[in-house]
Amino acid sequence: MVNFNSSEKNINEKESTGKTATENLTGWPYNWWRLMDNYKIGVIPLPLFIIAGILICVEVLVTGKLPSEIVVMVVTCGFFGFLCGEIGKRLPIVGKMGAAAICATFIPSALVYYGILPKPIVVATEKFYEDTHILYLYICCIIVGSIMNMDKKTLIQGFLKIFIPMLCGEIVGMLVGISVGYLLGLNVAHTFFFLVLPIMAGGVGEGAIPLSIGYGDLLGIKDGLSRVLPIVMLGGLTGIICGGILNRIGKAYPHLTGNGKLFPESDNTNTSDKKMLKSEIVIDVTTFASGVLLATLLYMIGMLVKAVTGIPAPVGMLFAAVLVKLISGVSPKVLSGSQVVYKFFQTSVTYPILFAVGVAVTEWKDIIAAFTLTNLTVIICTVVSLVTTGFFVSKKLGMYPIDAAVISCCQSGQGGTGDVAILTAAERMELMPFAQIATRIGGAINVSLSLLILAHVLLKYNLVSIADLIN
Incomplete structure (x- = not known):
């Protein structure tokens, strides 16, 4: 039986001495x-x-x-x-x-x-x-919680504007990477297809593997994955470091960051929605459960989208979550539940997930194999120029440059696992929806366009030789 008099005494004592009775x-x-x-x-x-x-x-x-x-x-x-x-x-x-x-x-x-x-x-x-496949549960809960925590105006603005710094960053990053490789004595085509492109390919499953298959078909090489995968990992490592540095810059210069938000909020932004949401937030077991169920149902929709269109399930789920948010498809109480789920996974599941990723899918020998001064120089210059461009372009567009630059970091990440690590280092897990756009969609576009150009332009018209490419 709870002794309410004792509890009240503890509270009163804490107010007067700063300590509860049990602490003494x-x-x-x-x-x-x-x-x-x-x-x-x-x-x-x-x-x-x-x-x-x-x-x-x-x-x-x-x-x-x-x-x-x-x-x-x-x-x-x-x-x-x-x-x-x-x-x-x-x-x-x-x-x-x-x-x-x-x-x-x-x-x-x-x-x-x-x-x-x-x-x-x-x-x-x-x-x-x-x-x-615990990583997908983690990502879907983080994505849905992030989207449900955004106001509609920021959500629309973010998805419309984030592509501009992403595109500019990729163009500058590619040009800088190729130039640095050329100055170090590397063949231009080899530098692009085996160093720069893997960095921006969108990770392993949707990036390195399709890229290596394409290289096998077009160039006749059987070790494409072993050539590409280490570069993907080193690019992801560089992105993690950049994310951590951006976080420190944000702490030193707070006016440059929204701490997980892309745009400054106006005083009247969705005031009524916020008041309604605040009044409906009741944290209990059923609220938490409804948040988990919402995330998993949306992921199942993403799986169906993948079966029909081939779009990765996290991206299909992301679009479904955005639609639900825009049409106010769930109540404020369920929205609050998804935010609690997000917070739980962010604080309690991130590091266990990263450990499992390190054991199961991160090959240390591949990282060591690619750890040469030339490779490191090209990779670092590519990623830094990509992130720096994202920083300044987003600032011109009225976005918080630190947060937009963190998304640029994710363009060099190791897919979903890289997004988790980069956003953890940057302490901005709220940006997971935009990070998924950067890695999944951006990576797919990069790989598809590059292989098409390689097959139908460069090789078809003998503009490059296979010997120059594979070195």
């Missing part, structure tokens, strides 16, 4: 409670974090395997994800420039490559990631 008590269980409340690794209280580590070790040592079922993997990915993220946050200087997202992704990849992470953990994580 010692011994069991008060010291234990304070340890739980005041010391955390990510979102996990330190005692629970230690217990999680012990249980994982015992499971692996005693049974020699780790179940890939969701209950065990929630603990495992949470433990390692937040541990790697915490390491990144505590690094000097770079800890404030996106190192947490980098460490959460690339430390697990390196641990797998060097055989340090126990094999049962690797096998279980890979199976869990592949069987559940």
Whole structure:
């Protein structure tokens, strides 16, 4: 039974002394409670974090395997994800420039490559990631929550205007990348098709793989994916670093950023909608559940769109979510539920997801293979010029340049996983809908147009030779 008099006494005491009555008590269980409340690794209280580590070790040592079922993997990915993220946050200087997202992704990849992470953990994580497609649940909840949190005017303006800095950034990035490669003694065609284009191809599934298939058909090379994939990863890594740097610039110069918003809001922007939404926000279990259901239903619509049109499911879902928002298709209470779901996934699921991505799909050996001074120079110059152009063009268009430039970073990202890492480093997960446009649609356009030009212009009229391309 709850003692309301005691609760009221605690509140009154906290107002007068800054502490509750229990905070002044010692011994069991008060010291234990304070340890739980005041010391955390990510979102996990330190005692629970230690217990999680012990249980994982015992499971692996005693049974020699780790179940890939969701209950065990929630603990495992949470433990390692937040541990790697915490390491990144505590690094000097770079800890404030996106190192947490980098460490959460690339430390697990390196641990797998060097055989340090126990094999049962690797096998279980890979199976869990592949069987559940957990990344898509994460992305759909983030996208839907972001869109439902935007006012309609900003949503329309954002989707109409964001293509301009994206296009300008790609043109400048391509020209700079090719020029730098030429100055370093690389063939122009090779620089574009095997260094610059993979960076802007939109990741692995919708970018590197179609690109490598196209190269196999047109150039007769069988190792296209092994050539392209490392460049995609290094481009994504550079994008993460740029996102972290942009975040620091935004903190130093607040007038340049909307902290996840693309446009300054006018005083009368959707005032009635905001008041209605605020009055309807009631956070309970059913509200949260309705937010999850909304996100998953919209993703199923995206899957149907993909089956009919071939458009990636996250993009189809994105358009469906925009339509629902524009026609006010769900109540303010359900909108608030989707925002709670967004916040939960942003704070509690990001680093575990990045750990799973690092173990399951990030190949450390591919990154090492592409780690040459020439490649790095071309990649860094391409991504930096892409992001810088997005910054200044968006500023001319009346957008917040930091936030628009973060979306430009995502143009060099490793698909959906890259978007998660870049936006985490930039602390602007609200931009996920625009990031998906940049990677999915932008990447598809880049790959399709480039392969068409290669097949029907360059090779057809002997403007380049296959030997020059593959070097």
